[in-house]
Amino acid sequence: MERFKNIGPGLILSFIVAAISKVIAIWLPTIGAATIAILLGILLGNTFFKQPFLSKGTKLAESLLLELSIVLLGTTVTFQTIAHMGFNGIGFIVLQMTGTIFAVYLLGKKMKFSKKMSLLMAGGNAVCGSSAIGAIAPEIEANDEEKGQIITLVNLLGTVLMLLLPVIATGLYSDVLTKSALIGGTLQSVGQVVASASMVSPEVVEYATLFKIMRIILLVVVVFAFSKFTEKDRITTSNTEYVETRTKKKLPLPWYIIGFLTFCTINSLIPLPESISTIAHQVSGWFEITALAAIGLRLDFAKFFKEGIRFLIYALLVGVIQIGLALVLIQLFNI
Template identity: 70%
Template sequence: MNDLVENNNKKDSYLTKSIAIFPGLVTAFVVAVISKISAIWLPTLGAATIAILLGILLGNTFLKQPVLEKGTKIAEGKLLEFSVVLLGATVTFQTIAQIGIFGALFVLLQMSITIVASYLLGKKMQFSDNMSLLMAGGNAVCGSSAIASIAPAIHAKEEEKGQIITLVNLLGTILMLLLPIIGSLIYGSDILTKSALIGGILQSVGQVVASASMVNGQVVELAMLFKIMRIMMLVVVVYWFGRFKQQKSESSATIETTPKQKKSALPWYVVGFVLFCIFNSLVHLPTQFSATAHFFSGWFEITALAAIGLRLDFQKFFKEGKRFLIYGLSVGVIQVFLAIVLISLLRI
């Protein structure tokens, strides 16, 4: 009898959660459909870009409703992750080889110098160690996901984490719109260099996809490879940030007792992307399977981007103050300048 009651309670709980998710999920999908249709008349922008811009517009005006939050959060997180996994079914080792050794070196140098510059600038502007490290990792690796992984390793407070996530998302949104223009002005029709610029700088996977979509599908594919390489370095970054903070604590006069450091695994969608890519390279998946994967990946991606736009609250950005905005924009300028210099030196 108790088991029956427990099962019923579980069913009610699942039903309640599903109902709570439904409004936001459906809203994001409707925005995605509108964006797909709009892209027929606005092919230069593309559905992905329209989705995130329309989401930002609606999310800060008519659709600024708490009831949508749970659903848009699921759409932003899970759908984009599934999209990345399915993208692996359309990529092979031959595609990755286009990046080359110099492409991999570009990613490592871009990440390393971004981390050092962001941290030193943060300290110069009198931000705390934690906030400077979160800013460095969030911009160098993968935005909010990196910040969430680094925070427990350096014992950052929730308030510090929230402020930096807001700042990194603002910077990513600005760069998302600017990088395709900068890339076209400097590199013209060169696909690989524009892919390196976008995939090597932008903070989140969604921003990379949306920005690259403003150029073309090939740039989306290659920019994602640069981005995946950065995400794969997340474990290393979290480990070294934790060690760095620990050494600083040990060398200081007051050593606080802190909770045990959490382990950070590689994001599951990166593992899924790599496995699909390996399988597709060795076995060569049927064309129909790859086409189906590409279709669902595209829809997941656009729905997720619509959700990202709907969740982007501009009021939060302005609450953080002028010093935060100057810090964010300065890091963005450093990243863009650095990427242009490295691409030139390495002749990507």
């Protein structure tokens, strides 16, 4: 009961915003409930609902519900669906991530950011936003202040791109897979991918999420590479205590990705009954919209502008790099 008192208000508010968005979407079907949910959440979260006691519930809604939505997506997807992306899609993701990491890291060093902050910015934008930063930070021994500043920057950039990429995608491309590659291969967090793709079409949501999942799976590789890259720095300043704790750590693979792959495998080998897929799709949709409402409610624009002009310029340039790289690679791989 005590736990519900802590999370209840924010969780209920997220659900109410999602329900209102569903109703509004009846009159504005071209915009869609998902887009309305996050925009309405941003409006309300920066005006009427800024109370700290709401944060625990909205945080739970943002993270857990969206993760459950990804797991349930596995019941509606097969490996045949994933195969539509082909080797070109995989190549696009690998080069997009690699190019983003190198470019963002070098830009950070050029702008006099520390090595750790540059790596956090590179990994957060290349993989999956705050989740990637949280996984990378202990491996490179970044402190809480460095982690917090970069998470703020990545979320700011992701919010801007979330609204911008649907315009670019629909303006430049007509193919579903191409639009999905641009959105799913560029945006920082899963929630931003889903929200942005929802502004285009349900088909783009599905494939953009698959492109995003491929990036998240590669988080394991990124964390390992960053750890090796900073190993000499840690050895010179570190101690046996770090070495002992380091050996106990496991390479991260988010639980919801394992859940998604499990259901996807089952559905590929033994097709699930249509009734199960339908129910899973409906529940997943509610979870998704509620999570997007929570993301909007948690976006505090005041925090973004406290970081200073140098941080904002860094974020802006990273966004330009990511979009430019994605457009070039889409053309190169003929997606």
